[in-house]
Amino acid sequence: MNATRTIVRQEIRLAFRERLAVALLVVFLGMTLASAAIGWSSHHTVMSVYQETVLQLGRDVPNPFASAPALEVVTNTIIYIVLIGALLAVVVGVRAGVRDRRSGVTDLVLSRPIGVRSYAAGKLLGVQAWMGVVLAAALAVSWLSVWLISRSPLGVADTGALVVFFALAWIFLLPFSVMGLIAGTRSRHESTALLAPLLIWVAITFAIPQLGTAQNPTAMLNPVPSAASTTDIFFKVNHAIFQPISITEHFKHMSGVIMRLPDIASTAWVGDVLSLTLVAAFSVGVLLLTTRTSLRRPLYE
């Protein structure tokens, strides 16, 4: 336990020193701000159309934004987590996996009284702690920008929803951190370590949704998932196979439920939680299969 904590601390310290990790943090916060800016711009447009209409009609009509959920302005953050967040987790995971091998520290660490599993668990917790820092910063940025846009701070319920959303994002990103770590600790070549997890990321984010869990090709870029067409037998079969592991779709749907977005088809979320936690648990299980021999594999440039 102590040894695991030592590894976690070390990972966080190293991430803060690493230019790439810090750059990705900045990019992610930038995207969160962009999400808020886009939200603000559409809010602004609709509001001016509304005010124009009120003027022309010469009488009061209900404000369309009065009924809109407060978190609607940050919905694009959902898609940034699926795209940039997952990439960030993969990259930080790969770096954490490769670093000790490149600097020759792996043998040193393994000659200390620490088990291979404690080491792997420490690495993962360290990467996920860094992702926690990123998400917490994004949470703060989102909260502040909603305040700025709607000119009033989020209430307790909406703040809670935002916190739950980012907590969900943390669980959603965990398998990507694990993939990065596994690739980083096992890959024979440093230059190709990113390849395998990136291919899986592309498959989960873009290919699987098209094969039957999302209705149309553009759905994957939409923060709000649309239900799959279930009339076609091809889609039916694929849906049954891929739906449970289509974590990006589950994450998007569950986020819509949390943010109480108006256009989601169903508010059932148990399946989403099951899928996200099972995939996360499975990936942790795979990581804990790491052996001393696999960690000591030589690394080439």
Add this chain to the structure above:
Amino acid sequence: MRAAIRTNGLTKRYNGKAGEPALADLSLEVPEGEVFGLLGHNGAGKTTTVSILTTLLDPTAGSAEVQGADVGKSSAKVRRSIGYLPENVEFYDSLSLEENLVFFARLSGLSRPRERIREVLSFLDFEGHEKERLSTFSKGMRQRVGIAQAILHKPSVLFLDEPTSGLDPAGVKLLRDIIVRLNSELGMTIFMNTHLLAEVTKTCTSIGVLRAGRLIYHDSLERTLRSFPAQDSLEEIYLHIEASGA
């Protein structure tokens, strides 16, 4: 005298490698308090031997003990009693000397690392660099970092894999003096892989020679120098042993 290291028929065959094993039937005893130098050409099996003794690698056959603990069955106990400096280790470049050492001290179970780090750095005459990042360190300084991390937890046996390779003459001398003092002042048993025979003459109390995975020679340095009167340096003795299989 008690054996610090004892191996019995130790054999290692790497997966998928046909032919002769990397290490074949090594039976060796290194008593406590020795500075043992393991010599051998490139690929002779020196690093393989040290990897098994430091619990990093499982032998294919045979057994090994360090301070009476089996490297396989009681690996945790072995790890607590050893210090290790692998070949070509670079540590964490983006961290300072102190941050690096704190990490290894904590990994070795020290709860108050800073005090001990000061002590070790003063023993190594290496004070004043605590806050500097390792990226600014020379090879010689890095090797001293390597020694520092290896002795933080006061191990009784120290494994050094080619500690002086790549150092300039001044660095070599500095490291040699440190090794001698670790042995004489702190009483550590030292197991060292090396190519540099001049160093061996000045530091080791006994030597072994590996050739293609087999131990072909093992004796005290003193007796070795006496039994080969025709050769006038350890280098010549080594080459003679290596060639003839003594």
